[in-house]
Amino acid sequence: MSKNLYVGNLSWTCTEDEVRTAFEAYGEVTSVKLIEDRETGRPRGFGFIEMDDSGARQAIEALDGTDFGGRNIKVNEAKAREERPRW
Structure with missing residues (x-):
């Protein structure tokens, strides 16, 4: 079973590969998606990581509040x- 994690306050210069590498230290990462602004294409500083259940718990404990890319x-x-309703 996998869990979907939120990761926020990311540096705008960090890449999906850097995030994947950091989280793979705790378990199997299925996917990494860093969110970009629809209009400008600039990173928004957050993303989502899907990974195995036990690895997700370990990653939360180990990485929450730590320095990543400054x-x-x-x-x-x-x-x-x-x-959300569509206008």
Whole structure:
């Protein structure tokens, strides 16, 4: 079973490969998606990592609040996205 993690406060210069490498130290990473602004294409400083359940727990404990690329990142289990009305 896999878990979806939220990682926030990322440096705009960090890459998906750098994030994948950091999280792979704790378990099998299925996917990494760093979110970009739709209009400008610039990174928004957060993303989502999907990884195995036990590795996800270890990654949260080990990486939450640590320095990554010069910033203290926030790592926790991602919450389900709420449906928003389309205007």
